[in-house]
Amino acid sequence: MIDKTAAPDSIPCSYKGFAITARTFQIRGSGRWTQDLLIGRRDSLRSFSGPVTYSSQEAAITGCLEFARRIIDGRVRDCSVADLS
Numbered sequence: 001m002i003d004k005t006a007a008p009d010s011i012p013c014s015y016k017g018f019a020i021t022a023r024t025f026q027i028r029g030s031g032r033w034t035q036d037l038l039i040g041r042r043d044s045l046r047s048f049s050g051p052v053t054y055s056s057q058e059a060a061i062t063g064c065l066e067f068a069r070r071i072i073d074g075r076v077r078d079c080s081v082a083d084l085s
Contacts, residue, residue, distance in 0.1 A: 015069050017041060018081060022064035024057060033060035037068050044084040 012021040021038040035050035050067050054060035071079045 012040075013065060016072055018068075018072050018084070020065055020068040020072075022061040022068075023047075024054075024060035024064055026057070027053065031055070033057050035060065035063055035067055037064040039068055039071065039081050039084070041081065041084040046081060046084060048079055 012019045014020070019038075019040045021040075023036045023038060024033045025036060026033050030053075032053035032055065035052045035054070036047070037049070038045055038047050040046070048068070048071060050063075052063060052067075054063055067076070070076050072081055074080070074082075
């Protein structure tokens, strides 16, 4: 079960004209943090999540931002932001 009250959204950062927001949550009882994020551009927004978990919130936020950059660069299979306006 995911405890969505454990971590507030991080401050968005920018990469190649996209806004990236890590939305990592701690998995209840495990002490692990998820790889969940939002990527937005102008009026469009899309959420992504990955299979990796992290031992700390800080590591998860860093991992989410790196994952988002790979998505934006087109290096993640089946994850695209090409259609965001």
